[in-house]
Amino acid sequence: MFGRHSDLPLAGDATSRFLPWLVALMVFLATMAVTGAFAVEEVMSRWDHDVSGTVTVQVLPAGGERAEAATDDRVRQAVDLMRMVPGVLSVKALDKAHTLALLEPWLGGTEVVRDLPLPRLIDVSVDPDARIDLAEISERLSTAVPGASLDDHRVWLSRLVNLSRTMEWLAVVVVCLIGLVTSATVVYATRTGMAVHHDIIEVLHLIGAHDDYIARQFADRAFVLGLGGGMFGLAMAVPALSALGWAARRLEGGFLPSIGLPIFGYAVIALLPFLAAGLAMLTARLTVHGTLARMP
Amino acid sequence: MRHRPRGENIISFDSVGLRYGLGPEVLRDVTFALPSGSFHFLTGPSGAGKSSLLRLMYLGLRPTRGRVVLFDRDIATTRRYELPALRRRIGVVFQEFRLLDHLTALDNVALPLRVRGVREAEIRKHVPELLSWVGLADQLGAKPSTLSGGQKQRVAIARAVIGRPDLLLADEPTGNVDDRIAMRLMHLFEELNKLGTTIVVATHNESLVSRFSHNPRLHLEHGQVTRVN
Secondary structure (H helix, E strand, O other): OOOOOOOOOHHHOOOOOOHHHHHHHHHHHHHHHHHHHHHHHHHHHHHHHHHOOEEEEEEOOOOOOOHHHHHHHHHHHHHHHHHOOOOEEEEEEOOHHHHHHHHHHHHOOOHHHHOOOOOEEEEEEEOOOOOOOHHHHHHHHHHHOOOEEEEOOHHHHHHHHHHHHHHHHHHHHHHHHHHHHHHHHHHHHHHHHHHHOHHHHHHHHHOOOOHHHHHHHHHHHHHHHHHHHHHHHHHHHHHHHHHHHHHHHHHHOOOOOOOOOOHHHHHHHHHHHHHHHHHHHHHHHHHHHHHHOOOO | OOOOOOOOEEEEEEEEEEEOOOOOEEEEEEEEEEEOOOEEEEEOOOOOOHHHHHHHHOOOOOOOEEEEEEOOEEHHHOOHHHHHHHHOOEEEEOOOOOOOOOOOHHHHHHHHHHHOOOOHHHHHHHHHHHHHHOOOHHHOOOOHHHOOHHHHHHHHHHHHHOOOOOEEEEEOOOOOOOHHHHHHHHHHHHHHHHOOOEEEEEOOOHHHHHHOOOOOEEEEEOOEEEEEO
């Protein structure tokens, strides 16, 4: 492929000079889309890992004169009830100080906040393999302990997972569209090149060259241009992604798990220039074959 | 060389007609056969259809009607992917030479070998030999733009014969050269013919034909072969 003999003067073609730039842009966009999809998938899986195997019991504060003591009493009842559930590994009630510490980034630590009637939280670890009927426990809990409810995180997590899936499909669609645009450009450049070199192609055809002999020369050229452009696009994407990663790390603030890519993600991104070059090569080859098929 | 036994038909046309698009027929009911090892002139006035007939013979066109048999293969029923193998048995000297301007004389002559996948070492051995034979030993690295008309013609002929074709078709090969070079080229064709190559030379140069009057001629007039002798 590299250094193979070529009878066609394709290296000096003005028609294909824009191809590397377009492939560079396409690989840049594809890298961003693929990275986005992998990053969201990674965040989702870490979130899922963090919250799977845990449920949270929320106990609303009691009213009246001895509200604090009554609330503590409710928490104790809920803890006792949860400890009796088969499959529960540990039950830990968060005291008010801990709850206030969790809220401090949003509400601050003033006296006013300390006086607020805050719900109390109980962190429950469950065996992921145990078949626990959470609906039944939730009903039992709300009946036995006034103001107590069970949150198994599944509702909001499933919405996030749906969002993640949507973004992954969106990335696939974006990459497919990028591939289509790249192919269309290669088809245009190849056909233009064939028109420019029609006389030479006809001579090669008439002295007995197989279609693939001619197609291979266009395909090799498209591969070289595509690979060069793809590498440049990837090189442009690296600083852009670094900047985005830096911005994301500043955003995390304890809410998002740290954003990173799996090894597979890095491998796919590293392959993008080669995939783009391969696509350009295949498209050029098919285009030449299609055009030559109209010759006698 | 794998030339056929002399006397067998190498190419035959039977009631062949050709038209371009929806235009009138430029060739009508053309019927003839060329025996292997023969040397024919194809004569006729300008516009008679000589180049079109040659294009049909070197498979640059397909007839709109009639039957063409080349190397015992009916062209109408030959699959497209089989045609390159037939074309490699034909050498063509085009009227305008059709050399590739960006390639050297050596690379132009090497083209038929390269499309066949001949090894570079063999190309480097045989092509300079042939170019020496046509008197261009000192022009191996020259581009066509720096060559004279006669030199281009000889490069074109070398390209046509490097693959040792069974059939050599030359379209006005002496049209752009002086008499001395024209005679030299004709003698070159006769040498090739003696080695077994079937030769067809299209020309409207009657004086040239008369000097080689021992060779038969196909005469085209108004798109029809009017005389074969």
